[in-house]
Amino acid sequence: MARFEIYVTYKKGIFDPPGATAERALQNLGYSEVAQVKIGKYIQLEVADGTSAARIREMCDKLLANPVIEDYRIETVGEA
Amino acid sequence: MARFEIYVTYKKGIFDPPGATAERALQNLGYSEVAQVKIGKYIQLEVADGTSAARIREMCDKLLANPVIEDYRIETVGEA
Amino acid sequence: MTLETLSPELAPKLAVELGLKHDEYEKVVEILGRIPSVTELYMYSLMWSEHCSYKHSRKALRMFPTSGDAVLQGPGENAGVIRVGDGWAVAFKMESHNHPSAIEPYQGAATGVGGIIRDIFTMGARPIASLDSLRFGTLDKPRQRYLFEGAVAGIGGYGNCLGVPTVGGEVYFDEAYEGNCLINAMSIGLMREENLTRAVGSGPGNLVLLIGSTTGRDGIGGASTLASQEFDEKAEDKRPSVQVGDPFEEKLLIEACLELLANGLLVALGDCGAAGLTSSISEMASRGGVGVDIDAAAVPQREDAMKAFEIMVSESQERMVAVVTPEDLEAAQAVCAKWGLRSTVIGRITDTGRFVVRMGEEVVADMPAATLAHDAPLYDPAMERPAYLDEAQAFDPMALGHPTTPEALSAMLLELLASPNICSRRWIWEQYDHQVMVNTVVLPGSDAAVLRVGDTGRGEMSERGIAVSSDCNGRYCYLDPYTGAQIAFAEAARNVACSGGRAAAITDCLNFGNPEKPEVFWTFYESVRGLADACTAFGVPVISGNVSFYNESFGQPIYPTPTVGLVGLLDRVEDHCTMAFKQQGDAIVLLGRTKAELGGSEYLKVAHGLVAGKPPKVDLVDERLLTDLVVTAIRTGIVRSAHDCSEGGLAVALAECCIAGGIGAKVDAEGKLPPAAELFSESQGRVVLTVAAEHYDALKTLSATHATPCTRIGTVGGDRLAISGLADVSLADMRAAYEPTLERLVHGADTLQSEELTEG
Amino acid sequence: MRFGVVIFPGSNCEQDVIHAVNHLGHEAGYIWHGDTDLSGFDAIVLPGGFAYGDYIRCGAVARFSPVMAEVVRFAEAGKPIIGICNGFQILAEAHLLPGALLRNVGLKFLCKTVSLRAEESICDWLDVPAGTVLRVPINHNEGNYICDAETLERLKANSQIVLRYCESDGSTAPGGSAPNGALDDIAGICNERGNVFGLMPHPERVVDPLSGGTDGAVFFTAIAKHVAEVAS
Numbered sequence A, B: 001m002a003r004f005e006i007y008v009t010y011k012k013g014i015f016d017p018p019g020a021t022a023e024r025a026l027q028n029l030g031y032s033e034v035a036q037v038k039i040g041k042y043i044q045l046e047v048a049d050g051t052s053a054a055r056i057r058e059m060c061d062k063l064l065a066n067p068v069i070e071d072y073r074i075e076t077v078g079e080a
Numbered sequence C: 001m002t003l004e005t006l007s008p009e010l011a012p013k014l015a016v017e018l019g020l021k022h023d024e025y026e027k028v029v030e031i032l033g034r035i036p037s038v039t040e041l042y043m044y045s046l047m048w049s050e051h052c053s054y055k056h057s058r059k060a061l062r063m064f065p066t067s068g069d070a071v072l073q074g075p076g077e078n079a080g081v082i083r084v085g086d087g088w089a090v091a092f093k094m095e096s097h098n099h100p101s102a103i104e105p106y107q108g109a110a111t112g113v114g115g116i117i118r119d120i121f122t123m124g125a126r127p128i129a130s131l132d133s134l135r136f137g138t139l140d141k142p143r144q145r146y147l148f149e150g151a152v153a154g155i156g157g158y159g160n161c162l163g164v165p166t167v168g169g170e171v172y173f174d175e176a177y178e179g180n181c182l183i184n185a186m187s188i189g190l191m192r193e194e195n196l197t198r199a200v201g202s203g204p205g206n207l208v209l210l211i212g213s214t215t216g217r218d219g220i221g222g223a224s225t226l227a228s229q230e231f232d233e234k235a236e237d238k239r240p241s242v243q244v245g246d247p248f249e250e251k252l253l254i255e256a257c258l259e260l261l262a263n264g265l266l267v268a269l270g271d272c273g274a275a276g277l278t279s280s281i282s283e284m285a286s287r288g289g290v291g292v293d294i295d296a297a298a299v300p301q302r303e304d305a306m307k308a309f310e311i312m313v314s315e316s317q318e319r320m321v322a323v324v325t326p327e328d329l330e331a332a333q334a335v336c337a338k339w340g341l342r343s344t345v346i347g348r349i350t351d352t353g354r355f356v357v358r359m360g361e362e363v364v365a366d367m368p369a370a371t372l373a374h375d376a377p378l379y380d381p382a383m384e385r386p387a388y389l390d391e392a393q394a395f396d397p398m399a400l401g402h403p404t405t406p407e408a409l410s411a412m413l414l415e416l417l418a419s420p421n422i423c424s425r426r427w428i429w430e431q432y433d434h435q436v437m438v439n440t441v442v443l444p445g446s447d448a449a450v451l452r453v454g455d456t457g458r459g460e461m462s463e464r465g466i467a468v469s470s471d472c473n474g475r476y477c478y479l480d481p482y483t484g485a486q487i488a489f490a491e492a493a494r495n496v497a498c499s500g501g502r503a504a505a506i507t508d509c510l511n512f513g514n515p516e517k518p519e520v521f522w523t524f525y526e527s528v529r530g531l532a533d534a535c536t537a538f539g540v541p542v543i544s545g546n547v548s549f550y551n552e553s554f555g556q557p558i559y560p561t562p563t564v565g566l567v568g569l570l571d572r573v574e575d576h577c578t579m580a581f582k583q584q585g586d587a588i589v590l591l592g593r594t595k596a597e598l599g600g601s602e603y604l605k606v607a608h609g610l611v612a613g614k615p616p617k618v619d620l621v622d623e624r625l626l627t628d629l630v631v632t633a634i635r636t637g638i639v640r641s642a643h644d645c646s647e648g649g650l651a652v653a654l655a656e657c658c659i660a661g662g663i664g665a666k667v668d669a670e671g672k673l674p675p676a677a678e679l680f681s682e683s684q685g686r687v688v689l690t691v692a693a694e695h696y697d698a699l700k701t702l703s704a705t706h707a708t709p710c711t712r713i714g715t716v717g718g719d720r721l722a723i724s725g726l727a728d729v730s731l732a733d734m735r736a737a738y739e740p741t742l743e744r745l746v747h748g749a750d751t752l753q754s755e756e757l758t759e760g
Numbered sequence D: 001m002r003f004g005v006v007i008f009p010g011s012n013c014e015q016d017v018i019h020a021v022n023h024l025g026h027e028a029g030y031i032w033h034g035d036t037d038l039s040g041f042d043a044i045v046l047p048g049g050f051a052y053g054d055y056i057r058c059g060a061v062a063r064f065s066p067v068m069a070e071v072v073r074f075a076e077a078g079k080p081i082i083g084i085c086n087g088f089q090i091l092a093e094a095h096l097l098p099g100a101l102l103r104n105v106g107l108k109f110l111c112k113t114v115s116l117r118a119e120e121s122i123c124d125w126l127d128v129p130a131g132t133v134l135r136v137p138i139n140h141n142e143g144n145y146i147c148d149a150e151t152l153e154r155l156k157a158n159s160q161i162v163l164r165y166c167e168s169d170g171s172t173a174p175g176g177s178a179p180n181g182a183l184d185d186i187a188g189i190c191n192e193r194g195n196v197f198g199l200m201p202h203p204e205r206v207v208d209p210l211s212g213g214t215d216g217a218v219f220f221t222a223i224a225k226h227v228a229e230v231a232s
Ligand SMILES: Nc1ncnc2c1ncn2[C@@H]1O[C@H](COP(=O)(O)OP(=O)(O)O)[C@@H](O)[C@H]1O
Pocket: C131, C132, C133, C134, C166, C167, C168, C169, C170, C171, C422, C425, C428, C429, C443, C444, C445, C446, C447, C448, C449, C470, C471, C495, C646, C647
């Protein structure tokens, strides 16, 4: 088994309601050092050995991320 | 500004319905090499310089993660 | 056989750890004629737990009337069922998910909704409505806000996804629930009478089919930690006992199960609730007088190296157990596959009467099936009237100083409207889809929700309707459990009547502390007696229910809280009514009489910080006459609005009618009682009605035939509520007090604050 | 005239649409998401609900259902398609409509009746003059419409904005009237051709006076009228 990790974030300029709310909540809790919070998705993928990064990119483009609003980054983690 | 990244995942043994759905959906789309998908949160935090990791951990325990069902991992990314 | 039993030293120790009493363990040994295996011990301990066996409550529950012409299924099945007319029937039940919600409010509440809804479609009914009955500590505490916000989001998150409308409920905030919140959920399902299905296993050779989600170690609870320490080389870290709900899977289960039943493919259907496979399978077997042979290894597992006992008692959500004939297996599995659901044969029905569990080839449990469900010992717990009652009841609220000036009384009215226990619940129900299925005729925000009866968009519709309400004022029950339980019933009946429904049957969820404490058990017994007497007086049966004990924290029990979920019938759903004042010039009428009864009132709490005195008296004969009168009057078509008086008394009831209708009222005070009592007394048996002025005489005549006092007290109109000489407030001020409270309490303050959030 | 209502696993408003359409005197039938034959239907409705649990993103999995390829063809043929709530989300994910629907700004699910203003648009599936205010319930967690600036300009220039959230008198509140934070108060949009219409509110909930009102009828009668005109 091979492992990939995918980080999905909103594109620049897209407002992120959960992030903005967490930011405000943290500041209200007294964490005035917080400047910005963004909340995205962290996807862990376990696939058959030898699966190419191109295949993973395809999965992201099709299903795991929405190119209209999201960017993603893929990391190879290695064997599971 | 300092940057931290936080990865929130379900604790071991907790069922992850979105992950299970993504897994099946990918397989149905023809990605038979997919063995498992888990979906967690990827939080990017921008805080004032000099904020300690302990402070970040506190924020996770209080707000950003739900310690009853979730684990998290913090990574220091450096200056923003 | 190769059944591996425990050692004689370990078995009784483990039994105690799993919650069995020593005598109960002895009884298991006696039944088996030997020392039990690990799996057997787990299965007995769960089936004989309070939750599954009702061992402390069962005898008291026998006081409830459970039969009646309309009853198709009384207590004992997954849900009760009553006839609605024209071949329609409704199944309903209420259940608690208090303890899981106190740990993780979102998931606890969500899975509570999921569980009760499975009980409904198991009966062959399509779930058509939910209600939620909630209790928390006061919202000035961050942890309470966290629990409240999370529970509401969880109830919505689950029900909204299923497309089952959440149409009503109730919520109270009181210190008594601070350490132990209550999350009770009620579900109602609709079916044609002939589709009523029972979870009765039969036909040796038939197959046991597990449908839905995989099985993990969820919900196995603290005991498993010990077990793994005892039996495993390396102890696993303490597992969270929280379960994550998957409403999408449940939605598929609803559709698939209803399709399976409609196609006649199932012999029996049961859901996996508490005690998982053990409970659903043993209940089916014992009801049918058959045996079962289950291969735990065949159960699809989501975790590695699961033990047979873990598989058998896991409470993983969204699973159903069906019995199918070998001939129908293929067709049944095809329906499951169509809905994208897993279905697996995990065993078969036998004629041995024994519940045999294998793990592959190895037999790990073998016991008489019926003993799991039926042989738990029943107890007669000791009872003792609590010492606090004398002092509390001796308290005379009228001896206190009360506001008398119009200014002070007006301010008090506004303060009551803003009280968390009275204010608008809009913040809650706007998070719930309360309209899906397009049958919600009276939306949340009035007395009882009203639903049209019909198979919307799929089949036949009818002219009939049902009205539903859930009620219980725990303060009254604390001050007098017998009376308090009767008031819970009476209020539910009034709410339903004010919406146009004739009370037909109830379900209940009895939330109490530790029944092994004589003072707690006394309050339980008295509540059951009170509720039973109320049901008998109304000729309304109890068709299902749930008992939740051990609601305590730091040894302090919650208020006794016997929640009543009442379903009423409307022959013509068009004849429904709401609380909103409708038209300028309409006559405002008070049915019933106000007495000086401030004991246990919201006024006493808000104005004086007290929970004391005797709760209001309730006269069941009068209550029944009153509700008959209200329903009859609504049916004649003359009633423009109807609202019962409950917390906050007459003044609050009038204010709510004004706010709902967006119009004011001029009311004459009777002037016989002290002003605070006249306005805020919570006397029972009262309803505020409006009729066109020319219909007042007809109403008066009708009231006389129902021996119910009927007094014209005012007129609808204007933009103020003016109660002569006592209070005068503008509609805008009433709105400003009533509407924003919950939102302000949840979001206004620094929510989610610090350590308090996760402690306790 | 026959409406086809698609059932995806997790849809939950399909029976409401059928009820509404029947109530208005038109025929309707269900279409299973695995079916690929849309012949016999004059208009397609993608109903509300939580297709595939809304997991990953609302509409993300549903757009790959076999029926969707046919829905695309139906759209290309210029026939009427309306996506309500989850149906709108699916149309957006399938790129039959521009933009996307994010979480409501308040992070709360919202079920309430709101005011909507019919805009001057190229979509004919709304049988009222521009400026008309309708009272229709919303019921969603992700109705916060968003698109990039360029797309917004195009939507405006091409009159593709069909419905906006507004105040009860038809005006727009200073900070916007969208209860969910939607960009430019957008409640419903159509494609460039005007035949694919997606909206967050639920008109099917308000066609029957017994359960809510009648303001939703115009959405379905407009389509029926159009189909009748084309046929004659
Ligand atoms: N937790 C809740 N969930 C949904 N609806 C609720 C909830 N609590 C209260 N409501 C609704 O708000 C309205 C007022 O509730 P309540 O004050 O308990 O009424 P009553 O005093 O007539 O029993 C009712 O329509 C009720 O169903």
